[in-house]
Structure formats: C-alpha cells, structure tokens
Amino acid sequence: MADAAAVVFRKARLEDLRAILELLNDGKVGNVLERIEDPMPRLYTDAFALLDSDPNQLLLVGEIGGRVVASLQLTFIPGIAHQGTWRAQVEAVRVARELRGQGIGEAMMRHVIALAKERGCALLQLTTNKARDDAQRFYRRLGFTASHEGMKLRLS
Amino acid sequence: MADAAAVVFRKARLEDLRAILELLNDGKVGNVLERIEDPMPRLYTDAFALLDSDPNQLLLVGEIGGRVVASLQLTFIPGIAHQGTWRAQVEAVRVARELRGQGIGEAMMRHVIALAKERGCALLQLTTNKARDDAQRFYRRLGFTASHEGMKLRLS
Numbered sequence: 001m002a003d004a005a006a007v008v009f010r011k012a013r014l015e016d017l018r019a020i021l022e023l024l025n026d027g028k029v030g031n032v033l034e035r036i037e038d039p040m041p042r043l044y045t046d047a048f049a050l051l052d053s054d055p056n057q058l059l060l061v062g063e064i065g066g067r068v069v070a071s072l073q074l075t076f077i078p079g080i081a082h083q084g085t086w087r088a089q090v091e092a093v094r095v096a097r098e099l100r101g102q103g104i105g106e107a108m109m110r111h112v113i114a115l116a117k118e119r120g121c122a123l124l125q126l127t128t129n130k131a132r133d134d135a136q137r138f139y140r141r142l143g144f145t146a147s148h149e150g151m152k153l154r155l156s
Numbered sequence: 157m158a159d160a161a162a163v164v165f166r167k168a169r170l171e172d173l174r175a176i177l178e179l180l181n182d183g184k185v186g187n188v189l190e191r192i193e194d195p196m197p198r199l200y201t202d203a204f205a206l207l208d209s210d211p212n213q214l215l216l217v218g219e220i221g222g223r224v225v226a227s228l229q230l231t232f233i234p235g236i237a238h239q240g241t242w243r244a245q246v247e248a249v250r251v252a253r254e255l256r257g258q259g260i261g262e263a264m265m266r267h268v269i270a271l272a273k274e275r276g277c278a279l280l281q282l283t284t285n286k287a288r289d290d291a292q293r294f295y296r297r298l299g300f301t302a303s304h305e306g307m308k309l310r311l312s
Contacts, residue, residue, distance in 0.1 A: 017236070024237050032238040047240035056210070059236065077231055080173070080215065081180050081248040082188040084203035088311075089245075092237040113311065122312045127283065127304035139307045148283035150304025151295045155244075155269065156278045 004103030009111045012059040012071065014052075017044055019068035020061065023094035058115070062095075062108050069096045070108050076119055088116035090126040109142050127152075159220075160259030165267045168215040168227065170208075173200055175224035176217065179250035214271070218251075218264050225252045226264050232275055244272035246282040265298050283308075 012020060021034040021044065035041050051057040051073070062070035072093040078086050090112060095105045116124050127150030128135045136146060168176060177190040177200065191197050207213040207229070218226035228249040234242050246268060251261045272280045283306030284291045292302060 020236060032241075034237070034239060041239075043240040044236060047234055047236050050234040051236070054212070054234075056212075057234070073235055073237070075231075075233055077245075077247070078203055078206040078210075078213070079229055079247060080176060080200060080203050080207070081190070081229070083190060083197075084199040085188075087247075089233075091233070091235060091243075113309070117311050122310065124309040124311055125283065125307065127281065127306050129304055130302075136305055136307075142309065144307040144309045146286075146305040146307050148285055148306025148308060149292055149302040150283050150306035151281065151292075151300040151302050152304060153269070153280040153295075153298065153300045154278065155273050155280055 004107040006064050007062040007069065007104055007107055008064075009060055009062045009108060012048075012052075012061045014045070014048060016061050016068050016071075017048055020059070020071045020094075023068070023071050023096060024092065026094065026097050060108070060112070062104060062111075069099050070094060070104050072108060072112065074112055074115065076116075076121065082122065085122040086120055087123045087125055088112070088119065088121040090124065093126075105138065106142065109139075113142075160263040162220050163218040163225065163260055163263055164220075165216055165218050165264060168204075168208075168217045170201070170204060172217050172224050172227075173204055176215070176227045176250075179224070179227050179252060180248065182250065182253050216264070216268070218260060218267075225255050226250060226260050228264060228268065230268055230271065232272075232277065238278065241278040242276055243279045243281055244268070244275065244277040246280065249282075261294065262298065265295075269298075 017040055021036050024034050051059045056076040058074040060072050060074055061068045073091045075089045077089060173196060177192050180190050207215045212232040214230040216228050216230055217224045229247045231245045232242060233245060
C-alpha cells in the first residue's frame with residue numbers, strides 16, 4: 001500500500017508528459033483517448049509549453065519514488081466580480097488506478113487548496129461528471145458544495 | 157423594447173468599469189456587493205489591467221447607443237487533456253435588469269460561441285447557481301448540457 005504522505009507534489013516537467021498522458025487515458029469516461037506515441041506528438045509539447053510559461057497555469061504532478069502517480073491542472077483566474085476576487089480552478093484530476101483509495105487524491109487536493117490560498121484565491125472550483133458519484137462524494141468530503149450546475153457546450 | 161440586433165459587443169475599456177460594476181450588483185444572488193465609489197477603488201482598476209493585458213482573458217461588454225447594457229468574462233484555458241484541447245469558460249454574465257427577456261443575453265452568448273470557435277476551443281463551459289432555474293433553461297436553449305456538478309469551495 002502506498003503512503004499518501006510519501007507523495008511529493010511539484011510542477012510538471014516536459015519529461016513527465018508521457019506519464020500524464022497515461023494517467024489521462026487510465027481515467028477516461030468514454031472520451032477522447034490521448035495519443036501515446038514516440039516521438040511525443042507536437043500537440044502535447046506545444047500545450048505543455050503554453051501551460052509551463054503561463055503564471056496562471058499549473059500542471060501539477062504527484063510522484064512517489066520518482067514515479068508520477070497523480071496529476072491535475074490548476075488555473076488561476078483573475079476577475080472583476082466579488083471585489084476583484086481570484087478563483088482557482090481544477091481540471092483533469094487523475095490518480096493511478098492501482099493506487100486509488102489510499103489518500104493520494106485527497107493529499108493532492110489539500111496541496112491545491114493550500115496553493116490557491118497562497119495565491120489569494122477566494123474560491124476553488126471544479127466540475128465533475130454527474131455520472132461519477134464517487135468523485136462527488138470525494139469532493140464533498142473535502143468541503144466542496146455542489147451549488148452549481150456545470151454546463152458544457154461542445155464546439156467541435 | 158431594445159433590439160438585440162442593435163447591441164454591439166466589444167472588449168471592455170477602463171471607462172466601462174463603473175457600468176460593469178453596476179451590472180454586477182444588479183444581478184446579485186446574496187453575494188458580495190461591488191464597491192461603486194468615486195474614485196474607482198484600486199482593486200478594480202488593478203483587476204481590469206490584469207484582464208486587459210492577458211490574451212487568455214476577455215472582459216466583454218454589449219452596448220446599445222454607447223450605453224453598456226451587458227457584460228461577461230471569457231477565459232480561454234489551454235490544456236493537455238483531450239489531445240491538447242482548449243476550453244473557453246464564461247463567468248459573471250449580466251444583462252441590465254430592465255432589458256432582460258429581449259434576446260440580449262442570447263446575442264451575447266452567440267457572440268461568445270463564435271469567439272470560442274475562432275480561437276479553436278473544443279468546449280465552452282460555465283457554471284450556474286442551481287437556484288436559478290431561468291438561467292439553466294436559458295443555457296439549455298443555447299445547446300448547453302448540464303452534464304456536470306459545479307462544485308465550489310470557499311477559501312476566504
């Protein structure tokens with residue numbers, strides 16, 4: 001059993017991309033599969049460069065003994081509303097399948113909550129597919145409220 | 157009756173800030189009131205400058221005959237997931253109270269859909285308070301699906 005306390009969270013590096021893509025494919029709910037190819041498709045290295053250079057984006061990984069076992073994307077969003085409140089938003093939360101239920105996701109989210117507070121964000125937000133009861137329970141345990149409808153419109 | 161076709165949508169300018177704050181206060185659902193003061197509080201001009209200078213942020217206003225009657229914030233979010241998909245996200249949608257129900261909100265959202273497609277976004281997303289049935293119906297008419305729970309955690 002993995003020890004969630006042993007997970008180190010840090011900003012993703014280019015060499016983590018393959019592991020991140022594997023995590024993304026592992027957690028798919030009937031969605032676009034990632035292209036895990038050698039060489040790495042340019043679309044991913046381009047996207048990585050964008051995230052890496054934007055101070056309002058953080059591609060985060062959790063590693064145990066040098067192995068990437070979890071990842072998510074955190075976006076810091078400035079705003080006018082609510083007296084200039086910043087929001088932090090989480091997307092694409094993943095934990096390696098065989099390590100789930102051991103507190104790694106919770107440790108990662110607690111890390112994100114701390115980061116968002118450090119940045120002065122008043123709110124942390126995310127959307128989670130309604131089909132995933134387990135994910136909703138997970139976020140409720142962390143203190144999230146399902147106060148909003150998460151509405152999506154596909155454009156392509 | 158206002159003619160929604162007469163609304164011009166454009167990027168907000170500093171001198172629109174007061175009108176935007178008035179729109180934000182007008183639509184409040186038991187939330188933080190904006191400080192409409194003269195001189196304009198620094199927190200708003202700072203927030204405006206951040207949005208104005210970030211190519212992934214668009215503070216949008218709709219005006220009729222030089223009067224700002226609607227506003228929203230659009231954020232373009234790059235990502236690794238779904239083969240490097242970009243998302244567009246809408247926050248803080250407001251239409252002047254006395255002009256609601258006349259198609260201005262719909263015109264603004266259709267403008268946003270076109271902008272998001274131009275930028276190559278595969279998805280447009282937003283969250284709307286579950287207490288606001290009218291807003292949910294509005295977004296469903298535009299083609300949005302309430303597929304997700306919109307989860308929020310207050311940090312301050």
